[in-house]
Amino acid sequence: MFTREGDKGDTSVVAKRVGKDSPLVNFLGDLDELSSFLGFAASKIPWPDMKEDIYKIQIHLFEIGEDVATDSQKKRITEEYVKFLEERTVAYRKESGPVKLFVLPGGSEVASAIHLARAVARRVERGAVKLSKEIPEMNKTIIVYLNRLSSLLFAMAVLANKRLGAEERYYDIGKYW
DSSP, rough: OOOSSSTEEEHHHTTTTOOOSSHHHHHHHHHHHHHHHHHHHHHHOOOOOHHHHHHHHHHHHHHHHHHHHSSSOOOOHHHHHHHHHHHHHHHHHHHHOOSSSESOOSHHHHHHHHHHHHHHHHHHHHHHHHHHHHSSSSSSHHHHHHHHHHHHHHHHHHHHHHHHHHOOOOEEOOOOO
């Protein structure tokens, strides 16, 4: 489907027209990209716990977009969302055990897909920080949420490799091959 309304380089965001290159539209596009990478990762994940967490996070990303794009005083992203991410991270880290050194993204296909989503989540977090300077009244809990999200995705990727018996590779500072 197409409307032709954006053919001149602008788009509608909550009943107002803005340039497609605006920081807000950029951020919303990055959220969409992150949700797509999460959907791809979920398609590879064989475990219900991780799949359900990812599906819940995808809903949260839509709520972040709504939170940022509307002029409403109602903040959709709260400390409860952050708490969910923290609790899930702790649970996954408990199962995976301690992580040594710096993990190189990869191992299994499942972990690689999750690492891709994690890297995009970091970019979205940087975009949120930038956007918060453009929109001072932006809900700052969104930045905290996105910071915790990348931690959760890292924990999921490490655990995915452990559950699959895939070798985890590390970068050891000062040692080069």
